[in-house]
Amino acid sequence: MRNSNLETKIYDVYWEGPYSLDIITQDKDRDIAKEWHCLYQIYGDHPTYGRDVLLYIGKTERDIMKRLSEHYNRFSNQCDEVKVFLAxxxxxxxxxxxxxRNYDPISKDNTELNAIESLLIYAHQPAYNIMSLSSNKFDNLNFRIFNTGRRKSLMPEISTQFYRDDRGFAE
Known part of the structure; x- marks a missing residue:
């Protein structure tokens, strides 16, 4: 298996929520959306997949309130209010x-955040992450993710070793 001799890092992705999109985008006192929040998942109704399903997983290296406000028009017109989880x-x-003790969140401006978002999308296949479903940004990395806290329908543990396509490589 490729990269089998590399160290496997483990990341804890700690989820909080659910929150409404309105509550987050109007959170001027920053009681909910903190500066260290860099990942989010959005749940709502989908005509094919049903009610209260995972619609989107995203990340931001900027302020998470600003990033979610960019999604406002897309998700505010859903039949029922969407639920947002921050991590x-x-x-x-x-x-x-x-x-x-709590860990110090890792900087948002790094390749680890991109790889974590990519693995979360690849493993869970959210309905609205169409552009990211078939690609991955974790191909040369070995890591595992523990989804803890209010993870909703995310799997408790995922790894690059399980989802990486190593077919065609000699062992």
Whole structure:
């Protein structure tokens, strides 16, 4: 298997929510959308997939309120209000350390954030992430994601080793 001798990092992606899009975009006091939030997932109704399904996974290296306000027109006209979950991530070391103190979120301006978003989309196939469904930005990386907190329908653990297409490479 390609890259099997590389270290496998583990990231904890901690999800919070659900929040309405209106509440987040009007959160002037920053009680909900914090500066360290860099990932989000949006749930709502879909004509083919049903009610309260994962519609979109996204990331931002900018302010998350500004990024979600760009989605406002697309999602505010849904029949029912959409639910938004926000997340930050950090490198996982141990469950004890996670209980004893919170990790420092990793900088939003890095390739790790792009790779994490890419793996989340590739593994969960949200209905509105059409452009990102068939590509990945984690091909040369080994890492696992623990989705913790209010993860909704996301799998609790995913890895690049499982989703990477290594067919055609000699072992």
């Amino acid at each position: 930050s991530f950090g490198e996982f070391t141990s469950w004890k350390e996670m209980r004893d």
